[in-house]
Amino acid sequence: MLELQRFLKESHLARKLNGFAEHVRTLESAHAGGTREENTSQHAYSPSWMHQIEAFLVSLLNADDDGRVMVSLGPNAEEQKQAGVLPNQAAGALDIAVHARYLLLNPAEHFRQVVEEARSVVLAGGTMAPVDDLISHLFPYLPAEKIQRFSCGHVVPRESLLALSVCEGPTGIPFEFTYEKRDDAKLLDSLGQSLVNLCNVIPAGVVCFFSSYAYMDTIFVEPRQANQVEKTLEAYAAAINEKNSKHAATNATTNGALLFCVVGGKMSEGINFSDDLGRGVVMVGLPFPSLNSPELQEKLRFIGGISQASGVASTQQGAQVSSGRVNLTPKGVEYYENMCMRAVNQSIGRAIRHQGDYAVIALLDRRYSTERIRTKLPGWIADRLVDCSKFGHTLGQTAAFFRTRRQVA
Template sequence: MEPSQYNFCHPYEPYPIQLDFMTNLYRCIEDGKVGIFESPTGTGKSLSLICGALTWLRDYERRSLDSIPENQSESDWLLQAEVAAQRQSLMLEREELELKLARLRKEESLRRQKKVENGGAKKPRTVQAGLQDHLSPDDDFLVEEYDSEGDTSNMPLSSTGGFSTATQALLDKLQKSTKTEVETAQQDRLKIIFCSRTHSQLTQFVNELRRVKPPSSIPSDLMVSSGLSDLEETVKHLALGSRKNLCINPEVSRLSSTAAINERCLELQKPGTAKDKKCPYLPSKEDKERVELFRDKVIAQIKDIEDIGELGRSMELCPYYAGRAAIGQAEVLTLPYPLLLQKSAREALGVSLKGNVIIIDEAHNLMDAIADTFSVSLRLNQLEEAVQQMTGYAVRFKNRLKGKNRVYVTQVIRLLNSLTECMRGSIGGSVNAEITVTAAQLMSGKGVDQIKPHKLLQYLHESKLCHKVEGYTEAQKVESESTAGKGAMMQFQNFLIVLMNPDEEGRFFISRQDKDIIVRYTLLDPREHFRHIVEESRAVILAGGTMSPMSDYSDYLFSYINRNRLETYSFGHVITPTNLFAQAVVTGPSGVEFDFTYGKRGSESMIAELGNVIGRTCKAVPDGVVVFFPSYDYLSQAVSVWGKLPTSCPLIQCFSEAKVVFQESRGVAADELLRDYAMAVDTGKGALLLSVIGGKLSEGINFSDRLGRAVIAVGLPFPNANGGEWKAKMQHIEEIRYQQRRLEGMKEGECKAAAKSASREFYENACMRAINQSIGRVIRHKNDYAAILVVDRRFSTDRIRQKLPGWIQDSMGKGAQNWQDVEDGMANFFQGKP
């Protein structure tokens, strides 16, 4: 099927590569495929995603209204009459909805105009007396009588999503459906579900969405016959967020952790809770009309997450729960990664993936995001605080804890002590040690072998013990400003979940970090946690500015799907070739070869040569120059060497003579550093920013125009292959590839060789994705121009070069050049540029 509009309702005249992007996106969705789309930042990727997807959605709905059931004769007047009646009924529903939303938009416009005329005066909102400063007596923190044996039907799914695939499947079987006071609207409209990493990125998407006017989903003949041909069919959008983002109850929103907010929210709506203690904002059955008005107001105009929260406050209605009523009528849902990835979060929101289109933007780190979502860590100081909290709680209520409550409180203390002892004893005195441990080792303390983790977890969920312990502790420390112990018990409860996970899905690591000891569970295999998303939805689109190298997605995220269903696209840049100068720098001005491998990067002569390259680049390039180093430590080492070289002019001083120098460090706020750097560039002298790949300035920051006329990437930032986590990852990749080749009938030696090659490829790809993210920061729009220098002999090899984005490879050409050729080429490049 061809799109109804050649330009895909794009608000501007689209570039050829944008048309290509939207055409392939349209076909990918139509054919129900999994598509990976790489389009450099600055090429209008967000608008292309919106326009291509919305044009398809409206075309699809219009076709559905126009379609006549197959195998039916045109002379079957009875069927024709039935189809006509159904179309007319749907048209009347759409007509009523559009007119209602148009009226609400007009009312909102008049309200805003009146507010401006009144000088923006806003009536202060009052909070119910006692709600914010209420302190419960100790009795409120005592757990209720508990007598549950084996029934896990009331245990909610983890709010953190930390369950393993096997554990999640078991709990799905045990979990009974729960009812909420507000019924979730039936999802009767196919949707585009758009995800990104952060709410700020989603807000940017929403701003782009406001520019687009897609074609109508209603056939033109129905519009004309109904006299609605002039009625605008606006986009029905709903931004979804967690309770933490949307809660308007100050008693709940002030809590320290997401888990605590979730627990307290559920507690305030628990059956049997006194009416005056329930959340006053929670919609009830009596609020049906208010909820419907909230629903209509939410989709009448395109709102971001903050707008929805403000609407909830103005109507004194919980936006988290009331917003669910709008899901059914929404065409576009926006939500951050974790709410999509966790089944429990989707179910809590009432979001179904069935038959819908999933678009994930900024997807270059998707596999890491999945691993992060289903991983969890626990610090020793948190455990020590949790031990103190539980012990204090047990002492306070020792005479009132009966039966199973006494048993389970004792078990919690035993398990906390076991984890504490294991962490202290495993790491020893080594500062940089990182070891792998098993769940059995973590639970090897005295008496812990008698504990059944799933039973204990069930108890913690049902009794809300961790929340009550934290509440009791906080009530005892009301005079203290310290927040060190907040969330310790809830974090322990989250960690208990992953203790039940099978060993093959992840690993536990203990290491020293920031003068503390930390135990973390790392998910190694993201496939199964994303598989149900792929299988339930109509189509899945991964999009990003730098998705290269793409082989990891097909090999380790979508390895189970038919190769015919997976499509990959890499689009060029909107800039002309004359606006990019890219080169691999193999040797410096003095002929010293650049080899920043771990064993050789400490060479002071090579660091000095790197300083000469940076200094000469600063003289050749106007305005801003950004240099990315492989790590904070290496950046510090280079600066130290440059400052002590026995020369007439220390290199750092030479840099300062050409440009104002700024250096990123772990403790420096990125916003302040970027602001000062931009101000220095604006002075006309220019600025040099020494930054770090994978640091605060390597992703999501625009070094457009004068802020980044050149970017230099130093070396390749390979992760520590000797660290426990990367050893486990590479071993896991080897096991996957080994089993694949065994099934293909390969010999033992060939299987092992293929496995080693696969782990090396995976390791290199992780490094190159970080490089690509960093060097893509400087070209942001059609008229932008910049030089990109990648400094290391390895960039001259085909193996590494082919992992760079295509538009950079094309500019680079083949073969390495000496420094003089690079410097001359750079000078010619900037000559005549504005």
């Protein structure tokens, strides 16, 4: 393997093959009547498959304990074609796709050289909380006094953000979207009524996040193909910015839209829902990842997060996944909860984007009112979090917030 790595590095094989493939595409484009600029633009961001293979082979040189090779069977060609992944002519050419990738379990060793050679190392990010496990996994060999933390507040004034922990819906059903309870018909009905009521008092755009596509499908079936993302966002913005002609004729101000998203999906990272695009952000439940994921199980085993006993894995906040193989230790529970809360923080941070912005963040699950979960929220949200034991309190707080904003404007 070392000889192969040396050969790939010295021969620049990946770069040469990529250049050759680019040359062939240019010739084919010219033969078809296209221009060089069109061809370059079309393939500017196409990853080189040879570079990916080279990176995978090099990763196999890591110590056995530091990573795992994950092999999985993908969907058949017909499913990929329907999802827009494969062109039509590829259907039937391949029944099963086999995926192999390297999962790094121990980033500390790869980061160690940087830490030892530099006078200081700065890790900076927008949404990194909670960071305890990040520090322990990257710097397990450093004494605690060597690590300094700094977290600044948000640029928005305190009165520009209202964060609510919503413990129950209009029907009085407690909001606890655990694995066992989340499909309950009464809970879903209460969730639907809550969204309708919130949209009645929140102006302009509301972005609602669900824990998974499967759970969102119980409420709403959304476009799945990648080429529909831009069209969906354009329609969402248009519904907010353009008043309905009927409302305009009566001088009414009712307008807006509700956008359903999934935590960890395209809308939860990098999309800017500033100003009227995101006057309200709703998080439904706690998006705990599946404990049946082989990647997650390998990571938990590596950090000592799985005990030998079998049964039901559960966090102290009630996130349970039935499994005969997985039972979390306290260290595993902490890691599992931190994964969930980082995803929550990444999603709810889509709304407040600049100093003059304002929004309501509604966290629909009574577990958000517990101290353990609350402390894992960013400080600028946790400090302003209002616990609403009754839904009437939720609506009252929300209506008062936007009434004040209208007076300020």
